Amino acid sequence: MNILVANLGSTSFKFRLFRFDGAGGATMLAKGGYERVADHGKAIDDCLAELKAAGHVHAAADLHGVGFKTVLGKNLTGCVPADDRVIAALEGFKDIAPAHNPPYAAGIKRFSEKLPGVPLVALFETAFYQWMPEAATRYAVPEAWHQAGVRRFGFHGASHKFIAERSAELLGRTDIADRVRGLYQSGPVPAKGPALRVVSCHLGGSSSVTGIRDGVAIGTSMGLSPQSGLPQNNRVGDLDSAAVPFVMKTLGLPLAEVERQMTKESGLLGLSGVSNDLRDINAAAAQGSARAKLTLDVFAHSARHWIGAFHLELNGCDALVFTAGIGENNPDMRAAFCAGLDQLGIVIDPAKNAALRGTEGEISAAGSRVKIFVIPTNEELVVARETVRFIQSQKN
């Protein structure tokens, strides 16, 4: 089975082509993309022409499905056919995800015109959170706001689902891994054996921490939009809502400018004044920049806040997992997240931690009650796998 994963940004189009064998094993056949895209229809044409020239996809019949990592939809989530219902749901929430929903809606329309008969599948980033307890999703807002859609949705769902599945495998809990594999087709099914409690930390250009019990999310740091939770690269993360009217009045900023500054000039960039990339901030801190050092401390403080929240909510933790650019590649930050937590059973092995960059492995000390893992995530592969599972579930 050949599955194309389409990753659409406001001015970019990236793709990966996977081939699945009968046993579910996947090989990536091709990857590519275009920046500064003005016409997504043309980018899709170019992508299909590239795949044809490379000998992978000669005709629509050689493509068995296209998967889309859609962000969030109004009144719709899960892994579903990417059809008019998805397009309407994306358009319904375009104000919450303005950089992502319009290109995905346009891209799905284009693919359905160009590849009639090829199954198109949308995996919403919010899908992993559809079974969160209601108390973890509600904001204390007037009912009309809630009815309009103001609630915690959660994001990075493809990544956290990958971590839920892989960490269960690493802990020998194949029952939970199987449960996670079929989650979007079957919904949660009762787990056998003792509870498996995982705190998954996706820390990168954008960051979120999610608590997972028996493969199902019980809470997450991101909320209504991916602007919330930990400080993001350029985005503010959690902020007291009173700050917005306050700066509008005292600094005389119009709302659009406040929004721009909260999404483009805040987060790690706003804090450090150096860069939105933690590598540059690390370098500045090493050269003595107090602001850069404080940025690292704020980021660690925020990550620990959320790790602690889910450690408590889960009544303990079996695996603490780090993934994405910072989680996979930054041993100093991982050490900062885990510092002084021996009473909670979290003890890192400094040598293992220092040695591990960008590959999978365990970094906990021999006596650590909580297993600490680094697991490189692969969101495109997750979308491709879910697309295959969805197509197969429709055949059964």
Ligand code: ADP
């Ligand atoms: P995105 O969320 O945009 O996909 P990433 O997951 O790549 O971004 O995360 C970007 C962050 O990860 C940056 O702050 C950067 O410092 C860090 N990072 C990425 N790759 C590396 C690396 N090889 N070594 C150290 N840090 C890295």
